[in-house]
Structures are given as C-alpha cells and as structure tokens.
C-alpha cells in the first residue's frame with residue numbers, strides 16, 4: 001500500500017518549490033519587521049512591496065488595490081461586512097447565491113441577524129444562476145452583489161464578466177470569492193468589472209493562512225483589524241512576510257504556466273470523468289463544460305460519501321465528500337441540495353480534484369480503485385437491493 | 388477521528404449479508420438521513436442463533452452495525468434487548484460525538500428485528516419491549 005494519490009487539490013495544494021524558496025529567506029536571516037526603519041526591516045518591506053506588485057499583476061490590478069489577509073475566509077468577511085458597514089445607511093439589500101462557500105454564506109447569514117435583507121439566487125442543475133433572475137432581484141436599496149467565481153464543490157465556473165457588467169450598470173458593488181479560480185483559470189479584475197475579490201494562497205500551491213482582498217481603487221472599505229496600521233491602516237498586524245512572498249511566487253508561477261497546465265489537467269479530469277461515469281447510477285455534479293480544470297465531482301446512488309472516502313484513503317487516495325457524515329452536520333452540503341439533488345443522493349457525493357502534480361497513472365489508479373469501492377459498499381447496502 | 392476498532396469493523400465488517408432462514412428482520416433509519424440498517428436474525432429457543440446485516444451509511448454506521456451483530460449473536464432475546472447504544476459505543480472503544488447517533492441506529496436495529504420476530508410468532512411485542520420504534524426523523 002505504498003501508493004499515494006492526492007486528489008483533493010480543491011481542499012488545499014502542496015506548497016510549490018518556487019513558493020518554498022521564496023519564503024525561506026524571510027523565515028531565516030530576513031526576519032526583520034517590515035515596519036522597522038533599519039536595513040533588516042527595509043529588506044522585508046521591499047519584499048512585501050514586490051510581492052504586492054506580483055499579486056496585482058497576476059489579476060490585472062494595481063499594487064495599491066491589494067490588501068493581504070490571513071485567509072480567503074478573512075477576505076470574504078472583510079469585503080462583505082465592510083460594504084455592509086459603509087453602505088448600511090444607504091441600503092440593506094445584498095444579493096448572493098444559494099451555492100456560496102460558507103465563508104460567504106455564513107457571513108451574509110450573520111448580517112441577516114443585523115437587519116440586512118439577503119436574496120439567495122437559486123441555481124439550476126449545473127449550479128448556474130440566471131442572469132435575468134439577478135437583474136430582476138436588484139432593488140433600489142441593493143448595496144452588494146456577491147457571487148463566487150467558481151464553485152469549490154461542483155467545479156462550476158460563473159459568468160463573472162456578465163455579472164460584473166450588470167452590477168456596474170446598476171451602480172452596485174460586486175464582490176467575488178475567487179478562491180477556487182485564481183491561478184487555475186484566467187482572472188482579470190479590470191476587464192471583468194470586479195470591485196472586490198477574495199484570494200487564498202493555499203489553493204494555488206502557496207502556503208496556508210495567507211490570502212488577499214482586491215479592493216478596486218475608489219471603493220471605500222473600513223479597517224478590518226485596528227492596531228499598528230499595517231496594510232495602509234486597513235488590516236493591522238505585523239505582516240506575514242514569508243507567507244506573502246510565498247503567495248506571490250506561487251501565484252506568479254501558476255499564472256505563467258496556466259495555459260499549459262490547465263490543458264494537461266483538463267485532459268486527466270476528462271478521462272477520470274468518462275471512466276467513473278461508467279459506474280451505473282452515477283452522476284457528474286456541476287457544469288460538464290464550464291468547470292474548473294481539476295474538478296471531477298460525482299454522486300453515486302445507494303452509497304454514502306464518507307464510507308467511500310475512508311475506503312479510498314485505505315487505498316491511498318485522498319478525496320473528499322459533501323455528505324452529512326463528512327461535514328459533521330445532519331444535512332448533506334447546501335450546494336448539492338441547491339442543485340436539486342435529493343438528500344439520499346447528495347449523501348453519496350465524492351469530489352476528486354486534480355492538480356498539476358497528478359499523472360495519468362494516478363487517474364488510472366483511481367479508475368481501478370473507486371469502482372470496486374462503490375461495488376463493495378453497494379453489495380452491503382440495503383438500498384441497492386431494493387433498487 | 389475513529390478508533391482502530393471502528394476502522395477494523397468498517398473495513399472488515401462481520402456478518403454482512405442476508406440470512407435465508409431469518410425469522411426476525413428489522414430495518415431502521417432513513418436514506419434521507421444518510422443511514423439505513425437492515426438486520427436479519429434467526430432465533431430459536433429464545434436465543435439469537437445467527438445474524439446478518441446490510442447497512443447504507445458512513446463508516447460509523449457500518450462499524451456499529453457490524454459490532455452489534457457480534458454483540459447479539461448467541462445471546463438470549465432478553466440479553467439482546469438489554470444492549471444499549473452505550474454498550475455498542477463502548478464495544479467500539481468510543482465514537483466521535485457527532486457519530487453517536489449511529490450507535491442508536493444499531494440499538495434500534497436489534498430491537499426492530501426482535502419485534503418482527505415476536506410479531507411473526509403472533510405475539511404483540513409492545514407489552515414486552517415497549518415501542519419498537521422506527522425513527523422517521525433524522526437523529
């Protein structure tokens with residue numbers, strides 16, 4: 001059982017060598033505080049400035065539009081709570097979707113408790129919202145539209161440019177959680193008319209615990225963390241210099257190699273999807289065409305997701321599931337329910353997410369292994385005999 | 388998060404399958420909730436002579452089903468009815484908190500098979516064991 005296949009790149013990725021080398025100096029001899037005026041501090045400051053330029057360039061932004069945060073979750077919180085704070089007097093209506101990551105979903109739900117009115121746009125079987133629905137939902141007191149760039153569970157990519165245009169036409173701020181998109185598909189905040197965008201380094205082979213919020217110049221956002229005035233007074237706390245440098249290096253590399261690597265990953269993904277759809281009573285979840293290059297997500301009838309994940313793990317394959325048992329809650333994932341899957345089918349979800357380190361041999365190994373696991377569990381499932 | 392015992396019973400479940408000569412069959416749980424346990428017993432002279440199960444559910448649901456078949460095999464009906472969800476949990480060296488409901492499923496599975504046995508014998512199970520319960524709602 002020496003074989004190990006990591007197929008959970010949507011959960012997190014392995015730190016790239018490039019990112020690691022960009023980080024090490026700042027964990028070792030370059031340990032200075034970027035706010036210090038002496039040479040050691042100035043070197044760290046310069047590294048921060050360069051990293052900011054790199055991150056900005058990778059998404060079509062300007063350096064002073066990038067604010068580093070402690071995670072993608074923090075960036076989501078800051079964007080949404082910040083707009084609510086600044087514009088709460090002007091309006092109380094926020095538009096989002098039924099399939100956001102919890103970092104957005106739980107944040108707007110919290111705002112509901114504070115008197116904000118949130119519209120959750122419904123989605124179709126592929127997880128898509130209707131742009132007509134979006135237009136029809138806009139009110140005179142709408143202050144924010146927040147729609148994710150690509151979905152973490154089902155891989156569906158959203159028409160961000162069109163949504164950005166609708167928001168801009170109506171003079172409404174547009175935030176997108178691009179945590180799954182950045183470094184994997186082309187993202188350009190200017191062309192796509194994005195006002196606020198969340199990024200997270202560990203999804204594109206940077207380190208964990210570092211993210212960024214893009215804030216378009218001219219968009220006012222309150223300070224999120226008060227203190228020593230780091231990040232131009234908006235997000236205090238001594239900067240995670242190594243993390244930021246690792247993030248910038250990883251992002252630069254991902255964007256430079258994006259075209260080639262996404263073509264390679266897509267080919268592996270398509271082989272994986274075609275192979276697994278051979279299993280009877282199996283469905284692909286999410287948009288079959290407009291989906292993240294590495295994302296292959298499924299539901300298998302009459303078997304439960306966590307059981308599959310544990311048996312995959314025993315075979316050396318790391319994957320994840322949106323079943324209730326995997327999330328520790330009673331209901332399967334809100335995303336799987338929102339695309340119209342009944343509870344009993346949503347419990348049988350498995351997500352395999354490939355990255356640039358995966359090989360065809362990995363895909364072949366998954367294709368040798370997972371069908372047997374499904375068969376084994378179905379053989380002991382009382383639902384399968386009834387079916 | 389799972390004990391070695393849970394992983395062992397999950398990966399190598401004991402007494403899986405159906406029992407041709409079963410005279411007590413119980414099914415509990417609900418596919419909507421993500422777990423269903425079906426348990427087959429052959430009871431003779433007041434003793435559970437043989438037992439099999441089939442379970443749809445997570446690792447803990449399969450492991451609790453497996454261990455509960457081991458716990459009831461060879462026991463009298465009275466002894467089997469005394470097996471609590473806590474006893475099931477303890478036999479597995481514990482379960483994560485959010486999985487404790489799986490041990491309730493196993494306890495209910497045992498009771499439901501015995502109730503079915505009584506009914507097939509023309510005996511009303513309720514006065515003997517109280518409500519045989521088959522929960523429709525998620526735990």
Ligand SMILES: Cc1ncc(COP(=O)(O)O)c(C=O)c1O
Nearest residue numbers: 071072073101103152179180200
């Ligand atoms: C779509 C999406 N948003 C936000 C997050 C949270 O990012 P982080 O782990 O950096 O907090 C994730 C990943 O977990 C994600 O997939």
